[in-house]
Amino acid sequence: MAALGHTFPFYAGPKPTFPMDTTLAVIITIFLTALVTFIIILPGIRGKMRLFWLLRVVTSLFIGAVILAVNFSSEWSVGQVSTNTSYKAFSSERISANIGLQVGLGGVNITLRGTPVQQLNETINYNEGFTWRLGENYAKEYSKALEKGVPDPVLYLAEKFTPSSPCGLHHQYRLAGHYTSATLWVAFLCWLLTNVMVSMAVLVYGGHMLLATGIFQLLALLFFSMATSLTPPCPLHLGTAILHTHHGPAFWITLATGLLCVLLGLAMAVAHRMRPHRLKAFFNQSADEDPVLEWSPEEGGLLSPRYRSMAESSRTQDIPLSRASSEACCEEEHSKEPDCAL
Template sequence: MAALGHTFPFYTDPKPTFPMDTALAVIITIFLTALVTFFIILPGIRGKTRLFWLLRVVTSLFIGAVILAVNFSSEWSVGQVSTNTTYKAFSPEWVSVDVGLQIGLGGVNITLTGTPVQQLNETINYNEEFKWHLGEDYAEEYAKALEKGLPDPVLYLAEKFTPRSPCGLYNQYRLAGHYASAMLWVAFLCWLLTNVMLSMPVLVYGGHMLLATGIFQLLALFFFSMATSLTTPCPVRFGTAVLRTHHGPAFWITLTTGLLCMLLGLVMAVAHRMQPHRVKTFFNQSAEDPVLEWSPEEGGLLSPRYRSMAESLEPQDIPLSVASYDACFKEEHSKELDCAL
């Protein structure tokens, strides 16, 4: 540093950042591609069935995209503050900045933007991510940030989430993210099963799986809220300003989608009991499809009960071959002769 003539730590130019998280971009691209493909084949569907298909496909893709997107989102808990604070270590110069914090299920994202961006002959525009899931070591990433020489506000905020910090935010949010992410993956599997069952003549079970999809999303919110509320909030001060966090867009959109899934699942269950023919029409299934009758005495759902000949409403004529007819005729004729003798 001294050889280069710099008194204070040297900060490289901020790395270029993508406008949004790459994982979210991939998820949105996949589901949009599926939606566009459906719109291409939509004109080939005739009548009212076209509207039914549109509602079903759009709703299903929306639910699946939300479940995957919020699992990788970093906006479950967010906070932002505008303040005047120091920028470099061992420097008395202050800058006017906006400090943002986004907490996700797998890590935190810290943003630092100058107001204005150009201050102290530098561009103050940082977006740094620190992860703690999938084998990532948060302490190691924080050590690399120290070696890189990130600005003081970023390092100060990242230090609050280290495992050795007295705030205890690391264990708090890491456990919350672990259980919430597990519930969301189960919800995604239930969503897949829902689509499979709704394409088969087992619509009532598809409604049950849709209801389970909403329940697991609400369980993810429950675990995240419970884990984050067990400890007292740790004050994060930047000069005279205090950074406070609140539930972010990912939390509220998960809540909305979970309630929507539960509502649709209950509606399907009630409609299947009250108007089963209309439900089959909505899902483009014939109302005259044969249905097996299940008998609890014969094994429940594992053993189908078939109607016997006596229970059949219509008489059934069983054709006989010529040889069988002749044999029966001779047998009856011999019985009549025996009786006559």
């Protein structure tokens, strides 16, 4: 840097310009493509079942997209502050900027945007990410940021989440992210099984799996809240202000989706008990079809299926014979009668 005539550290790396996380963009694109595909084939469905079918598809795709998107989101715990702070190391020059902190299940994202953007003959607009997912080394990424000459406010916040920081934020949020992410993957698996059960016309089990999907989402929120409250909050001083964090959009949308899944799962279970014909009509199934499973309130209600026995399920059917076949059968019986008399 001295050979290039620069006195203070400078940021030489490329700055991210995409306004959104690429992983979330891919997930949203996939589910929107699936939704558009289903809408294209919607005119082929007749009558009022078209509305029911569209409602089921939109609800199912929304739940799956939310579960998958929040697992990669960096907005589980967020905070933002406007302050007057130092900009570079070994310099007394200060800038006015908005500083944002986003904590996800796999790392943190720190933004620094000047107000105005052009200050000190530079464009102050930074967006840095530091991850602690499996296979990633947070301390190594922090060291690379030091080598690049990332501005002081970004380095200050990133240092608070290092494993050696006395704040303990690294172990706190990494533990929360690990268990929350694992629980969300189980919820996503339950969502897949829900769609399989519904497509196989096993509606009561589909309702149970949808209920399990909501329960695992709520358990994920419980794990995140408990793990992040194990240690006292660490004050984040940035110039003349203090940055406070709170639950972000990913947390609240997971809560809303989890409650939705629980309510829908309970509604399907109750409808199967009280109004099974209407439930079948909503899922475009014939009400005249005999289910493979019969539910007996005496044997445990919704959770105890009673299987039919082979004698009950198999019914003898009289197959009419043609006239020629019946005559041949009669002749054969008459020819056997003398033998029987002997």
